Amino acid sequence: MSLDTALAQAKRSRDSFGSLPSSPSTSVPSSPNKKKHKKSKYANAPSSFAHSPLSNGINGLPSRPSSSSAPSSPSRKQLPSPSHEGGGAASAWIRDALKAVDPRILESRAALPITSGKQAIIDAVRSSDTVVILGETGSGKTTQIPQFLFEAGFASRQPVQMIGVTQPRRVAATSLARRVAVEMGQPDPAVLPNVKGKARTAAGGLVGYSIRFEDRTTRNTRVKFMTDGMVLREMIGDISPVQTSSSAMTSQTSALRSNLLLKYSVLIIDEAHERTLRTDQVLGLAKRIQRERKALRQSWIARGKPANEAEITELKIIVMSATLDANRFADFFATPSTALRANATVTDARALAAANTKQEVPILYVKGRQHDVAMFHTEEPAQEWTDAALRTVLQIHVSRPPGDILVFMTGQDEIDTLARALELYSSELPAWAEAESKPTPMSLMIAPLYAALGPSASLKVFGPTPPRTRKVVLATNIAETSITIPGIVFVVDCGLAKEKVYTPGTAVETLQVQEISQSAARQRAGRAGRERAGECYRLYTQKAFEALPLAGTPEIVRTDLAAAVLQLCAMGQDPYTFDWLDTPDPEGLQESVLQLIQLGALDIHTPPPNKEAKGEKATARLVLTGIGMKMAMLPVSPAYSRSLIAAAARGPTVARQVRDLIAVLSSDRSILVEPTDQEKREEANRAKATFVHPSGDHATLLCVLYAYLAEADKVAMLTKTRSQGSADRKVVEKEGREQLKAWCQNHYVHQKAVKNVLHIRNQLRNICRQQKLACDDDHPSTTTAELSSDDSNSDSDSESGVDRDGLFVTHKVASEERGEEDESFVGMRQSLLEGRIANAALKQPSAPNTYKRITSAAGAGSTFKIHPSSTLHPSKMARERASRQTDAILFEELVFTTQTFARTVSIIEPAWLQELATRK
Template structure:
């Protein structure tokens, strides 16, 4: 399928992946393609024409080619050396094969046939042999070759995932949507149950319900004891890498230089973060270079070599029966577009972090394990379906308008097939969705006027991170008959995700990117050009199920001018969370194995911030036995404190985790408030709707006035959440009362209750989907707070209600986020419901602080660096109190804040804002503070004296 070969248009196939011999700087590998005049489709010609299929410019053959670094140049994969291989009894091998065959007994033969047609299938044995022979393998393959879904299955079939002891194949993904969708797809291919449908049961029932494939993402774990192929986000594997070390005393991170025998008693704490349940770790989409991906790469390198040293020591000591056998870890790094040599060289060289702390085993064994390695690079040639590329002849003046025209032209002129449009953000997606819905309603009239066949219906499906799994379900659902689905997505759909039915891709060539500036702590969200790597990834979305077409809203010359790869996140983000996680694993951020060394200023500021929060301390190392005492004397090391260990185990930013710990010390009510607020702030989308229409904006401001709290935005957001829960409780109570009246349709009553809540959200400009996402995060935070012994009043009330009034519960009542309990006027959410004023829930006793003093003080303990004092020299400006801020750096309160001077003036003014606390600084036309609350200057003095 292709566009007409008319004189006005130009086409070429998707840029193939450069071969190992091709220069890495080549911007257009498919140079032999004949030159035809470029398409002007973005300038909206009457229609696209179709004259039949186009021929391929360069046919790529299937198969695997191989190169390697660090001493080997042969393309033939060497057999595994005796020192690397494990001696496994024949009976165990036989039992393992039987178990593997039994696990795959439900595979559909049609799926097996489809998998065999993938380009990667011809290299299955070569991949398995390479993983067996080498510790680390880099796999580079085109989008659509099948590497992400097939390689984990190949390794499972080859016996890399054992039943006893548990050995899993872990697959990391940069994004949640990719991890969940890939797990579900692989589960289908292996004849396993859908992990997303795993019942909420525990114990033996959960084990029986789970299959071989599972996934783990933030706030959602869909794995069981049966899981052997585990898809997870980079953040989740990092949490497993932390292990139990964060709980251990700081002395454990400063071990003695004795032999391994003397450290075996404490090896449990050391080994708990070595991913011992994983035999293979696949780091997918490594080219995206997120901060977490870089952390995973560095930690995996150290863990791999440390496990090798521990295993060799165990073998040399005669395999002591009182010690658990430690296996070696295989690492596979793969992507469709990757600087393969750079990644291979990174894993081939010794680990700096392990060499800097050579205390876990015998130095000779450690040196041997940390020596140079051979790292082969496997190239998967070809893709299952070809993609025809189209560029605009002239740069588009307005890319959103060009995207609209392109989608409509594809819809009225091209054969059936869904469309994927890459856009920059949620606002642009919502705008284009409204425009498409408007134009699609006029298409029947246009077809009649032009005497053309009636076009198919258009189904608009947005896809961005804030939607959540349930809201994005229709993106992956089959397209209805006589309908064309148009998926409007951010770069979340750029990698690893296969959206069924996509044939056409429209690429704007832009993406939103956050940049953090150390020193000023200003975070800028800017629209910037994507890289050639990202452009190829986007184009590859069109050829997953059949031949496709990609329409780039930029010229071919512009493509050649793009950077080869994107800017690593590590050089443009706040490093505080990364430093805390590394220190929790006993790693020194200054000697860590970074693929790209982070900015020295940013790293130093992050360390100082964590010291200020009480998470880190600086200790002086004692002289080690047998070493030069003078050389070691005075050497400092960052050590995790008890508070830091607790912070590291909370899956939120260091500022939020410190605030949550401080709230727990102030009592259960404050702990509940801070926990709920963190859930709101951790959501990807605001719970308040901000209309772009000026008239709607005025209406929204009036509706939101009922929620405004005089202390600022934090309390206001919390009030919105509690008001929503109060309305939900009211609707549920009315529904329950109607059910007891007599013969009523239960489904109708429940639907009316939902509509009542939905109408309340619409009238008050509250985003219901965002609130539900907050409640989901809040539910997970409740579990985590219980685990960390942070008591909240709703948990205490729930225990009291269960112990005193269990007989009054209605077992038929559907479980919800907010169900009122009797006795104390507090429901399970901690929402006081006995008396309300202006729609705001008020307490029934003195426990609830209506001024949220404890809340703001707890937030200040975690955000002390974000406290600011009023600048007396300039009206309505503020300056941070921390010395790390650049001299003279002042800012204003963002216009969206309830404390903005214009809004205070409408309320009569008179409010003193001598000191404020904010969530973030952003730069648009100037620097603004967002999500602001007023604080007392005396609190700053108190915290300064305490520190």
């Protein structure tokens, strides 16, 4: 295990770094036991599976045991003394902060491959502004490097200097923070009390995390894990929510000086190979911030370090991953910042020029992983990968030694399907073992893991596995990087993942199942070797693996850029001169800018000509309007934020309707169950008819949500009345939950999806309060039923109408929503139109039931029809004998199946379009 360092020169060839050496522990040829197995690829599986017509098994399931222990740990070591320019006082503070570290943890840390390169990493960070670190999965880079830097004194107590670590996903940010807190002898940040002021300072430890809607940091935090989105929020800075276009230039300049991440001494950008849109934004902004802080510091030193000015430190950047094009990232940070050069805010030209020059970026490679991973591929391509995954899990369960299983799947629906199948077959395993005279297999504990799960629901994944039980984690690619799930020994990889693909011009966004890249496949395999030697079973052939692309397609070339452009403009950045690692598609970028101008978020500002600069033309630039500033402060898409602002202007009732609708539309799945069986589908349509609103799908979804809340309140009232008597409270509450569950089943309402919606709704409610967007349920006395639980995704949550203090609360029932309050949701649809003006369409007289957008910039010449699932589909309207005028519609998205369809559609009035056109 060694750490090789290659300094990145201004002109480097690929040979200077070379390709990543293939570790023998990550690739195993066909098993030597292959000939010993029967022709069936599932020879050791239950007989009910061995003779299935599906014969796509794993190439040679090994018969050898996979028991291997961790390398022998060295003798107990004392905590290494920190070395930093701060001197003895700083060293004493660090030693005192880490005095609670368990010596056994020090031993386990010393066994990690990255420990041998600790001093080389610290030296490289001290001597260079940017460092690129590559380390194999399981080398310990994500958890250990922040601790190395803290022990070396990169985080100071006064003034506050933190080590920030970014992660693409919130599950990774929270789980890593909790693990590093344990290793540093600090309290768990997830259980940080919700206190403020001095009490909050005393309560917190050195390690914290910040994710969307959840901040688990205090004034004591020095190692901070956060999602890319949260560090982007910090980069935006403390911007005034009120701004006019005339004062935009001044406001943006002041805001730009407030988003230099001055409280961070080191920013670690982890898992950069995933290349999400936010990761690309963080990379570009970090490059500019680093150069600007360097220039400001040099200017401060050149002026004699004036005492009346606060000292600005330089920012160190570390880019790391298990699989990464090192030269590309090193070259990106080595070259000058085009954004800083095009829009400089530093007045000292000499300091700016010195700071924005080419730099040397060292590339460090941490070789070795702690445990080996054996690889196995199928001999033939799988015809149905979900069935192959089921077979493989069962075969591992009955034939391999104890150890948990991680199965990579494409989405929530596939996870739920496989979970039901595993639960069904696992119940039959004891009978099979008795018939075959085999030992009774362990119990199976199924644990799903996907983004929509709340923190409490995902505790089952990260908690300890009960005795005589094998845990099977069914996960999307959320488990691909960074996070370590305890006990995982076996990985089953389907080789697929769902990705959103956006087509500029037509504005059609499709969720497609696509093959993963080779780097992603290696990351998935690495999940098996985190705690001991593991095995990875790929449901595709070796030849198919070699045909996979080396790296995934960056999100920036396949997604809508409107949100990214809005964020950049809020930070005073020009999207056309921004430091993009990959330049976005010009057509897509132009379309996003035009969309934001259409929403009133951006304006084109042309400064007056400079009479002294003869022959030079004034350069027009994009500036944020007052509406755009408000939109930038709302963590939802630009279309939703614009609709929410428009709704607030129409009154608190409309604001609440739009806020709730955004929560429904932001959920990962529909709140209505769509059965595949034809008979049940007709039954579901009849049940759905009780919610259908004549204006279309948006109001119908709201009616479903409000009907659920009304039923929850009714159940809560009954529960409270019965529990006040002689009845057992727990029994009564259980009966209430069962009653609400039965209501959902009878009305084909997806209860888990509704709970997720209510969780998002609570978060949006807090945001609206912060941004002074008044809703008619803001008063504490009208708190709705879902506030009875923090985690609305947990299966055990009850939607009772009793809050934490036992006070019963009420909510307006669906009949009031549909009758007295707003019969046709006019204000809601008008507000949606202001944010979705590009999604308005008119019926085409030349083709029956065909529509075309009103905006030529978004899909000129393309026509589409209403999706069959919509309440406004012609077949459903004919069945109901409805005579609604659908000459103008508003839709949420276009999807392409056999043809292009509009989904989630509502009726709008053509006069509203004329009014908007006149206003703009």
